[in-house]
Amino acid sequence: MFYLPSSQNYTGWWGGGNALLTSELEKYYTFGPFTPKVSITDDWVTIEIDSPTIIAQEADYHKTVVLCEKGNYKEAKTLLQNLVDKNPTNSEFHRIMGQILSDEGNQEEAINYLIDALRWDSKNNWALLMMGNIFAKFKNDVPTAMRYYDQALVANPNDNITINNIGANLMQQGKFEEAKKYFCQAIKINNDYPNTHFALGMIAEIENDLQSAFYSSLLAIKLNKNKDVLYQNSVNQAFDVAKRIIAGADKTLFREYLHQLEFEGGTEIDVVEDSEIPTAAKIEFSENYNRPKHLVRFKPHYPAVEHLIMHELVHLDFVIQARNAGLNHLFTATPQNRVAFLETVQPTVAKLHKMQVPEASIDQFCNGLFDGLNLQAYNTPIDLFIEDFLYNEFPELRPYQFLSLYALIQEGLKAVTDATVIELSPATILSKSKIYNLVNALQFKVLFGLDFIKDFNSTAAELHKAEDFYNEFLEYKDNRKPSEEFELVQHWAEDLQIDGYFQLENEKQYRKRSDVDFFISNLQKDPFGLEDDLPFKEKEMEKFQNTQEEIGLNMAVVMFMVDALQYFQHMPVDAIKKIAFEIAMQGTQGFDPNQKNYIIGSIANKRFSGCHILAYYYVSWMLAIPEMVSQLQLPFDEEYKLAITMHKPK
Structure with missing residues (x-):
């Protein structure tokens, strides 16, 4: 950007088509909403730039834009009217005033200002676009809206927003095939515009192409940086489509993967319902139970349970890989580990005694804390690899994964933010549990776009530690070798100073013992x-x-x-x-x-x-x-x- 001295003429020798040259020079020397006057006489070009006006009005113009973005239309209109009075030929000033009035609900007055904007610049793309929007949305006059949109496309054929709005109007008329062509054209120009992905998701759902609808909904969520109405509509659409997929899908989608693992591991696998297990699902390895088969147990009424079954099968897949390399590890806790944990929670035990909580209830509470923290220490790093693997290798499972992980995130959120839990639990144990939950939430945000990080009410140190853990996972994930996930189990536990609560031992050595x-x-x-x-x-x-x-x-x-x-x-x-x-x-x-x-x-x-x-x-x-x-x-x-x-x- 640069400024030129007041009303100074710059001349030079040019040849060629005057109209095209004038247009290109106006574009080149335009500064914000300020367009220079370009004239061509014989072979001389004169460019007049009113620098004092630009300098005087630029600050007010930018202040007006900021006020509009904050929704402070009253103050913005005062500044803007002053700009219009001083420079009535500036098309963009009229266009912004029209947009403010439209947002306030005064469509007739908005049209008047937009007409003025187009009077001074018939190619003002945003003014043409807004006129189309008003006639389509508020006047229900789609043919007139399309005429404005067509002019906007003539002015700027590579404007994805204009093309998107044309598609939206065709959709409104029920012309879905034609609308989809415009949306696809808009995507080619700008693949990062969430509105277009949301619209494609709507059309895909109408066409009963539910996997495509879910995919487009996720993109609309991920690309939307503001939690606005579009964002919420995209989230609602993703949930609705995912539920429809699950309701009508084959409930045995995991069978092919299961048979693959039976062949690779040489052991049969049974999958059974079990409402009594403490977690949503678990796998019992045949070697640990002296059985001829591995057993996957799951809670039947859990959301998108097929994801849970697949999750446990990937656990087995990783174990088979690690065993083949002679590097599998077992996670165990001895009485000594439990004693070490109980020593750290004695202040909480004393508090519960003062509250006259029965001894049996205190024991149950402390044992639950011990087992729960160890489950997180073992599962969180491994689960990151599992969910990344499922997301990339089984895209048809994503709707199940989305609903299932959402439910788990909400459970984890409640577990570390519930007022009663905070009151009774040892602060240090609760903090470590929160960090593990934050790691899961970070991955969920990356995979599906929904951000629950702030809901955990974590300290800066807790969030920083969780981000460190997740970044360490990212260093491993694309080139994970068999059993490397156990390195993160150990590293993270050491960082959180809870490695004394469990034993991580090479399976061969453990079996030898x-x-x-x-x-x-x-x-x-x-x-x-x-x-x-x-x-x-x-x-x-x-x-x-x-x-x-x-x-x-x-x-x-x-x-x-x-x-x-x-x-x-x-x-x-x-x-x-x-x-x-x-x-x-x-x-x-x-x-x-x-x-x-x-x-x-x-x-x-x-x-x-x-x-x-x-x-x-x-x-x-x-x-x-x-x-x-x-x-x-x-x-x-x-x-x-x-x-x-x-x-x-x-």
Whole structure:
């Protein structure tokens, strides 16, 4: 931009068509709403620019535009009328006044000003466009509106907004095919105009092309920077179309992917309804439950449940990839992890005691906090990869994903902003949970355009941390290698100082430690070791004992032994011996380490896990038949010594 001295003439030698040259020079030297006077005499061109007027009126002009944008029409009209009085030949001043009057509802007076705008500049594209809008929307005179639109296109054939409005008027007349051609032409000129995408979504929905309607609605949401009426209409359209898609779609769209994973993983997969699970859906890996099949459980009445099933299947897909690379990890929490967590929430526990909350309710509340935070620590980073994968690899699933993630975002929002939750929960735990929820909200905004970030009422530090986490995910997502998602699980937990609440362990190493259960299960088929192949048994025992040396004390066995010592402490030796032989006889059928419902007939109203019953097995023989314990070859000597010191006879 530059200014020229007052009324100074600039001349030069030109040749060629005068009309075209005049028009191009006017465009080139136009400054805002101020157009120069260009005249051509013989071969000389004179350009007159009224610099003092420009300088004097420019500030008021820009102030008027700002006031209009803020909706302060009263003050804007005062300034604008002054500009019109001083420079009545300026087309743009009249055009802006016409737009203000139209917005205020005075269409007749608006038309008068727009006519004046066109009188001084018949090619004022915005004035032509506004005239078309008024006749189409307020006069219901579509033919007249189209004449103004046609003139606007002649003035500027590459104006996408004019083309969009022509399409809108054709739509209003029910001429959807013709309207769609104009909208598509507008998109080619400017693909970032949300109004056009919204209109295409409307037409697609009318034509029952619901996937296209949903796609266009999402674009209208993403491209709209203002939460105006168009934005809200786009959101409503996206929800309505997504619900229509789900209502009429095939409910087994996940089957093809499921069969692919069965082939790649070599294990069958069952999908079952379960209203009792604590989360919307979960997958139970066959290896962890000693089953022949993987099991996906889901809440049947959850919105767009097909997305939840697919989500869990991607979990399995990632596990298969990681296992093939020997890098899969298991997420576990030990009693020690739980104790570490409980130490951090003691102030909250004390507050609940003062409120006379029952002890059982306090325990349940604290355990819920512990389990909930660990679920977020494990799932949030992995879920980002899963949702990105689903969005890009299964576009037909997006309507399901949209509704399902929206429901989850709302649940997470309520969980960290509810007044009662804030009052009762430890502030530090609530803050960490909010950060994980914010990460999910950041991804939802990127994928679907809806922004709930401000609704979380987060601190600047919380939002900054969530953004750091999401940016770290972005660094990984396009080139993710098997198991890399576990790096984010660990990194983020360390950043939030909650890595002491869980264990993330290589699955191969974990399974190796669990060989104790496999060995003992086989051992119980012959509890006295009389029928086993001796060389094989010695080899297995050596392997088992080496494993025990690697992991040190098994604290679960120790605690179960303390329980056994307390149970047996006042019992006659003969009664203990009876139980010892009963466990030994039951052991001839083998103990399943994953079973949790063993029953010992002599011990009423008690159920045992595999590890629990082995602790009773060892203790009962140690108390009643100590001379035979060595033949059991259970390497629990150190556990038993520790259990003895922990046991306090009553």
